[in-house]
Amino acid sequence: MTHASNASMGQGESQVALGMNAESPASTPVLEAVNVGVDYGEFHALVAANLSVAPGEWVAVTGPSGSGKSTLLQLFAAVDQPTSGSVRFQGEDLANRRHLDRYRRIEVGNVFQLHNLLPHLDAKRNIEIAMFGTHQGRQARSDRATDLLSLLELTAQAGHKPPDMSGGERQRVAIARALANSPAVILADEPTGSLDPAGAANIIAVFDRLHRTEGATIVMVTHDREVASAADRVIQLEGGRII
Amino acid sequence: MQENARLPTPQMGPNGESGGLSFVGLIVHNLGTRRVRTALTALAVAIAVMAVVTLGVLTDSLKSSAAEVLSAGNADFTVAQKSVSDLLNSVVTDTQVTKIASTPGVASAVGVLVATIKLDPAHPLFLEIGITPESLSPFGVHVVAGSAYDATAPDEVMLGWQAADAFGKKVGSSIVMDGIRFRVVGIYSTGQVFADSASMMSLATLQARERKPATVTLTVVRVTKGASIERVRAAIEEANPNLATVRSATEYGRVDRNLQFLGAAQTGSQIIALVIGVIIVMNTMLLSFVERIREFGVLRAIGWSRSRLLGLVLGEAIGISFLGAGFGVGFAFVLTWGLERFSPLRGILQAQFTAGEVWTALYAAIAIGLLAALYPSARAAMLRPGASLRRE
Numbered sequence: 092m093t094h095a096s097n098a099s100m101g102q103g104e105s106q107v108a109l110g111m112n113a114e115s116p117a118s119t120p121v122l123e124a125v126n127v128g129v130d131y132g133e134f135h136a137l138v139a140a141n142l143s144v145a146p147g148e149w150v151a152v153t154g155p156s157g158s159g160k161s162t163l164l165q166l167f168a169a170v171d172q173p174t175s176g177s178v179r180f181q182g183e184d185l186a187n188r189r190h191l192d193r194y195r196r197i198e199v200g201n202v203f204q205l206h207n208l209l210p211h212l213d214a215k216r217n218i219e220i221a222m223f224g225t226h227q228g229r230q231a232r233s234d235r236a237t238d239l240l241s242l243l244e245l246t247a248q249a250g251h252k253p254p255d256m257s258g259g260e261r262q263r264v265a266i267a268r269a270l271a272n273s274p275a276v277i278l279a280d281e282p283t284g285s286l287d288p289a290g291a292a293n294i295i296a297v298f299d300r301l302h303r304t305e306g307a308t309i310v311m312v313t314h315d316r317e318v319a320s321a322a323d324r325v326i327q328l329e330g331g332r333i334i
Numbered sequence: 335m336q337e338n339a340r341l342p343t344p345q346m347g348p349n350g351e352s353g354g355l356s357f358v359g360l361i362v363h364n365l366g367t368r369r370v371r372t373a374l375t376a377l378a379v380a381i382a383v384m385a386v387v388t389l390g391v392l393t394d395s396l397k398s399s400a401a402e403v404l405s406a407g408n409a410d411f412t413v414a415q416k417s418v419s420d421l422l423n424s425v426v427t428d429t430q431v432t433k434i435a436s437t438p439g440v441a442s443a444v445g446v447l448v449a450t451i452k453l454d455p456a457h458p459l460f461l462e463i464g465i466t467p468e469s470l471s472p473f474g475v476h477v478v479a480g481s482a483y484d485a486t487a488p489d490e491v492m493l494g495w496q497a498a499d500a501f502g503k504k505v506g507s508s509i510v511m512d513g514i515r516f517r518v519v520g521i522y523s524t525g526q527v528f529a530d531s532a533s534m535m536s537l538a539t540l541q542a543r544e545r546k547p548a549t550v551t552l553t554v555v556r557v558t559k560g561a562s563i564e565r566v567r568a569a570i571e572e573a574n575p576n577l578a579t580v581r582s583a584t585e586y587g588r589v590d591r592n593l594q595f596l597g598a599a600q601t602g603s604q605i606i607a608l609v610i611g612v613i614i615v616m617n618t619m620l621l622s623f624v625e626r627i628r629e630f631g632v633l634r635a636i637g638w639s640r641s642r643l644l645g646l647v648l649g650e651a652i653g654i655s656f657l658g659a660g661f662g663v664g665f666a667f668v669l670t671w672g673l674e675r676f677s678p679l680r681g682i683l684q685a686q687f688t689a690g691e692v693w694t695a696l697y698a699a700i701a702i703g704l705l706a707a708l709y710p711s712a713r714a715a716m717l718r719p720g721a722s723l724r725r726e
Contacts, residue, residue: 170635171720195719196637207632207723211367212355219355221636233354268636 119182121146121276121308122167127176129162129331136162138331139176144276149302149309151322159331160312161204161280167310168201168278169194181275196224200269204281206261208253214264215240215249221271239267243297259290266297277301279311283318295321357642361649368622372654375618379658379702380665382611386604386698387666391685392673393600397593398684409554410563413443413570416578420592421551422448428548430574437569439561444469445550447540451512460497461532462511464540464550470522473554475534480505480520488539491516494530495523509533512543527684555579608702615706619651623710630714631722640715647711648704655703659695663687666695 120143129137137159144150152160165171166178169191177184180198188194195201208217218236227235240249243263253261262282269277279298283291295318301307311322319325327334355363365372413434415424426445435443447464465473467482483490491511493503498521503509507518511533524530541547557566567579623630630643670685 165720165723168635170631170723171718190639192634192637192639194637195635201635203632203635203723207628207635209629209632211364216355216360216363220360220633223357223360224637224639224642229354229356231354236354272637 119146120144120179121148121181122310123179123182124163124166124173125177125179127163127166127173127178129159129166129171130174135331137166137173140328140331140333142326142333144308144310146275147302147306147308148324149298149307149322150311151319151325152310152312152328153314153316153319153325154328155314158328160314160328162331163328164278164280164310164312167276168199170201192224196221197272198275200272200274200277202262202265202269202277202279202282204284206253206265206285208261208264208268210253213250213252214245214256214260214267217253217264218268218271221268225272235271236267239270240264242270243267257290258286259293262286262290262294263297266294270301276308276310279309281312281314283313283315291315291318357645358649361646361653364646364650365653371618371622372657375615375654376657376661378614378618379611379655379699380661382607382614382702383659383662383695383698384665384669385607385611387663387691387695388669389600389603389607390694391666391670391687391691393596395670395685396596410557411555411567411579411581413553413555413574413577413579414551416576422450424551425546425549426551426553426577428550430577431550431553433573434553434555434570437566437573439557439566439569441556441558441561442472443556444473444554445537446473446552446554447537447544447546447549448551449540449544453511460511461528462540463529463532463534464537464544465534466537470534472556474524475522475529476524477520478523480518483519483534483536485536485538487536488542489514489516490519490535492520492522492534493518494532494534495521496527496530497532500531514543604698608698611698611702612705615651615654615702616709619647619707619710623647623714626714627717627722627725630717631719631725634717634719635723643717644711644715647714648707651703651707651711652700655699656696658702659692659699662699663692663695666691 122142122144124140124142127137127140128135140159140163142150142152142163152163154160162171166173169178169185169188172186177186179185180188180194185191185194208214209220212220215233215236218239219232222232222235225232237246237249240246243266245260245263245267248256248260248264251260253264256264262285266277266279266282269279277298282298283294286294298307298309298311299321302309309322311319313319413426414421415426418424428445431443431445434440444465446469449462449464450459451462452458453460465475467485470477470482477492478495480492483492491509493501493509498504498518501509503518505518505520509516509518516533516535522530522534537550541549555566555570557563563581567581570579571577633643633646634640667687670687674685
């Protein structure tokens, strides 16, 4: 896949300040999984997994279904807690964080496999609600959402609700939502899983651009080896273990 | 990275709106998106509010209507038997009336006998007032047509103008009450609906018919100029331990326990209406919560705090409450309007909607909304985002 060539970002792309929060010193990993295990009853979703993600790095996590890819990503997103081991952000154990809401809001940007946009809100509002709880006012949130929609070539779709958009458009809105608060890391769970090859290429082109020009740190889960090959590093999971 | 380069600020949003989405705007939007659910939930709140407001209005109306009997005659206060179950069962003897009249400070004391009969199915509680002709004027009765009845005439009656109007009677007509034919000799007005919807006849006639010789139901007292009403009341109560004086509608319970029971029944019924409302609305909100678990999970996953999610659900509940309050007051108004015109209650109910009723509706609706939303909103706030996102 020629990622860069597929990137068809709008003219406004270079004018938008994404301001990714890549504040972590080069020596300190942005994200770390240290001997992480996750058990669902008798089922071991993750077993003593260790992974370190450096600032500005694009890591792809691959593996067959049920291998623990999404579980690992959800630990990084702090939407789940590990049964054992620890998950660290910029060296700090997330278990010691009092306000994981803030971590989820500011430090990481989640792109879900099924976009998880709210169907009753239009594209712009779906982005704006991610900025609730920040210090940005109404107008600033609106401006930011407009900028991000422009960056992802979705200006025309700003007033469209998810059911009225294509799969690729929905996923790009989800990426825009993930970028809303200029996170340090983008966490993408099968971002191309529900898309056709052209749509998938477009999404990967977006990530490629964010990674190259904005220095975005990306952790992307995919079962597609070709998609994974766009990343700096590919991690293989199988049976809950990193191999 | 070109950190300072930003696109021009749009003046209008893509939907033609200026500015962005506010938190309150999101709440309103959510309610508008789920119109049917919002309307049905608001309807449940409205029905409970309607019950609370209607019960309050009706009870207040009954109280004030009943208390009008006591305030007849431009009296300073009224004397009746203490703590009877119903004012109509009060017995004040002629001797006591005389004793009251001789109390220092009393200018006049008029004994009045009050009874009810079933005139016809539409008027099951038609009021008869027995009073001597010479006491009519002090009692505040104005004869507007014909003349007053004779003190010794057993078949003469006067009708209040509302009663005459309702029955199509005029001076010279006859009316059968309790199997006895009376001749309408006059039409009167007192300015009070209760009395103007009743009949008046000679005290002796009514005493004979009711087999209550030498007794009246209540005594209307006026004090001499400059006398202390409270001192006169105290003197009368001290001299007549089984009697109570009543000066205002709020004191009515001293002589009529029914009204106290009515007040208690009203409070109880209102609480039951509120509880039923809370249960219905909570059920609807819990169903809504289950349907929206994934939505809440997404919001938590993108960084919404528990308190913000709590605020969203409670905010939606308050929005529904406001809608329910508005509809509830409207429903209550229509219901009481209909009841006022329901023939057995005509003349008894005089529902008055005041600002107090609107506040009651608002308080009741918000109480229902918040209590009903408390559990669902707490569950929403306590959701674990990971588990919520895995939910199909």
